[in-house]
Amino acid sequence: MESLQNVAAGFAVVLEPTNLLYCLVGVVIGMLIGVLPGLGPAATIAILLPLTYGVEPVTAIIMLAGIFYGAQYGGTITSVLLRLPGEASSVVTVLDGHALARQGRAGTALGVAAVGSFVGGTVAIIGLTFLAPLVAGFALDFGPPEYAALALLGILLVSTIASGAKVKALIAAAIGLLLATVGRDAFTGAERFTFDSLSLADGIDFVPVAMGLFGLGEILYNLEDRHRAVQAPGKVANVWPSRKDLRESSGAVTRGSVLGFFLGILPGGGATIASMAAYAAEKKRAKDPSRFGKGAIEGVAGPETANNAAATSSFIPLLTLGIPANATMALMFGALLIQGITPGPQLVTEHPELFWGVVNSMYIGNVLLLIMSIPLVGVFVRILRVRSAILAPVTALITMIGAYTINSSVFDVLLVVVFGAIGYLMKKFGFEPGPLVLAFVLGSLLESSLRRSLLMFDGSAVGFFTRPISATLLVVFVVVAVLPLLRAPVKNREEESV
Amino acid sequence: METTAAGPVEAWADDTAPPAGPVANLAACLVTAAVGVAGAVGAMALGLGTLTRPGAGLWPLAISVAVVVLSLAQVLIGRRGGDGEKFSRYSLLSLAGLVTLLGLVALLPVIGFEIPALLLSLVWMKFLGGESWRSAAGYSVLVVGVLYGVFVGALGTNVPHLF
Numbered sequence: 001m002e003s004l005q006n007v008a009a010g011f012a013v014v015l016e017p018t019n020l021l022y023c024l025v026g027v028v029i030g031m032l033i034g035v036l037p038g039l040g041p042a043a044t045i046a047i048l049l050p051l052t053y054g055v056e057p058v059t060a061i062i063m064l065a066g067i068f069y070g071a072q073y074g075g076t077i078t079s080v081l082l083r084l085p086g087e088a089s090s091v092v093t094v095l096d097g098h099a100l101a102r103q104g105r106a107g108t109a110l111g112v113a114a115v116g117s118f119v120g121g122t123v124a125i126i127g128l129t130f131l132a133p134l135v136a137g138f139a140l141d142f143g144p145p146e147y148a149a150l151a152l153l154g155i156l157l158v159s160t161i162a163s164g165a166k167v168k169a170l171i172a173a174a175i176g177l178l179l180a181t182v183g184r185d186a187f188t189g190a191e192r193f194t195f196d197s198l199s200l201a202d203g204i205d206f207v208p209v210a211m212g213l214f215g216l217g218e219i220l221y222n223l224e225d226r227h228r229a230v231q232a233p234g235k236v237a238n239v240w241p242s243r244k245d246l247r248e249s250s251g252a253v254t255r256g257s258v259l260g261f262f263l264g265i266l267p268g269g270g271a272t273i274a275s276m277a278a279y280a281a282e283k284k285r286a287k288d289p290s291r292f293g294k295g296a297i298e299g300v301a302g303p304e305t306a307n308n309a310a311a312t313s314s315f316i317p318l319l320t321l322g323i324p325a326n327a328t329m330a331l332m333f334g335a336l337l338i339q340g341i342t343p344g345p346q347l348v349t350e351h352p353e354l355f356w357g358v359v360n361s362m363y364i365g366n367v368l369l370l371i372m373s374i375p376l377v378g379v380f381v382r383i384l385r386v387r388s389a390i391l392a393p394v395t396a397l398i399t400m401i402g403a404y405t406i407n408s409s410v411f412d413v414l415l416v417v418v419f420g421a422i423g424y425l426m427k428k429f430g431f432e433p434g435p436l437v438l439a440f441v442l443g444s445l446l447e448s449s450l451r452r453s454l455l456m457f458d459g460s461a462v463g464f465f466t467r468p469i470s471a472t473l474l475v476v477f478v479v480v481a482v483l484p485l486l487r488a489p490v491k492n493r494e495e496e497s498v
Numbered sequence: 499m500e501t502t503a504a505g506p507v508e509a510w511a512d513d514t515a516p517p518a519g520p521v522a523n524l525a526a527c528l529v530t531a532a533v534g535v536a537g538a539v540g541a542m543a544l545g546l547g548t549l550t551r552p553g554a555g556l557w558p559l560a561i562s563v564a565v566v567v568l569s570l571a572q573v574l575i576g577r578r579g580g581d582g583e584k585f586s587r588y589s590l591l592s593l594a595g596l597v598t599l600l601g602l603v604a605l606l607p608v609i610g611f612e613i614p615a616l617l618l619s620l621v622w623m624k625f626l627g628g629e630s631w632r633s634a635a636g637y638s639v640l641v642v643g644v645l646y647g648v649f650v651g652a653l654g655t656n657v658p659h660l661f
Contacts, residue, residue, distance in 0.1 A: 054653070165572070165575075165576065168526075171527075171569055174565045178562060178565065181561070190553075192544055192554055192558060193558070223622075392622055392626075393623060396622070397645055401611060401655075404611075404655075405649070410603060410606060429525075447557045459548065
């Protein structure tokens, strides 16, 4: 009964005019950046973090969440029309979506994707509504050993499951943890790696790191990438999916919703992996798999449903355990910290208006996206014609001025530029910035939990294995950590012998 | 609509830049290993304490060692390259962009944001983006005007401004 009241109170929060407006702003920005190749949702959220300082926490997170799931809708449009995924989670949509477009059925692909996205998102919100309070309730008994093990496992999974070189992702994560140690040690008061700089005494702020690595790093990278000409598409006709299209894709939408929901919850999972897994599942169960890649509607419906379901369900670990499941959730974690709220199991009970307000805003956001996405496809196609030469300095200047406004500090702006350069170099050398930011965010939680645990266990690491949850998590950690390291040299040898 | 004889994914893959190569892998790993070594040295200077009473340096030392070990492992794993992207002449565009950003940081506290932002926008649009002078100048003035309106006028932030 109490939880029903909380859900109702959450709707009251989201239906406040300010929150509705920010929800609309969030999903529109999300769709726009999803459409525009280049900046992803993580970069956009990082750039817009300073704008959230002046608003209520629930309003800020409603907007940022809208950007995230809105981008999943928008990313489809460029995948289908231009063979150019606006988002990593729409990469796989290129295969059949663009093939459909070449057959003159772009509208069908976009329409089915929008309907699938809506269904997937809504199913995941319902799952989130019921599952999140249960997980949070279970996690209330967690102590420092469980949190240490959970944070370690979360960082490891995000690093090893993410795309790209696994060991490089682990190096990035370790450097993120090292950066998190800069500043005054909470236990001894000693200053670590501050080089006697007052600006570093309180540690490195999360916002300049995120704005630099995700925002400016992406902008600098795109400057170089811009020579790859993008051909703007013509008009898109026949946007509404037919009854036959919907019937053919209904199975894929159902499977995509379930698969996406569960893959989104897993640390290191999320929209990209969910879309790929859904595509593979659809191809595997198809009577004629050779249709895939040539315009199979299930090849669009499955991944597009799954990526939205996963984007939504990836909020569960963040809002219930305080552990971000992916890089974008790490930014949400940072945004909540900025607002003075530490995500974790207590969030549901201590800030129910925030928890339920954000969850319920997703229902509204998904309806808004469905209403906007199909009729406005033509508008988004026209937006694609805006030249990146004009957009790039706009985003760079918003980032720089935004960074200054946080603490009125030129040092912060310099930090953004430094981390922007590092972010650019990381991309060039094949290091994902996501694990670094995630580890940086979780660094202080991990260190304090580890040190408290060592105090609890009188310095003995064996103590972690005397508690069932921390023991299980650490065993999983060891398996996940050791396997890729053992397999990589073997794989190299096999490739060399071929 | 663009069409290709090859399948969409094959053609799309052709657009990607060539991998950075083994030398880049080695250089990157040596840099990260150096960060780890520097971290370890700094951590030891902070004092390690014991496992029952960990000092300020114990945790940073553990991470620094992990950075060094992983970097050395990556030297071996990535010795044939395959990750990352090769630098090209277009990388100079990113370098030029970085220099203009540093210029903005230097000038911001001295003369406010308007003139540095106008110059940055002009350089990015004209020289890095290939816009015409007319378009670059027009859009740059518009961009700075809108930013002034938003950050100074509407939001009332304390960003240094000349006017």
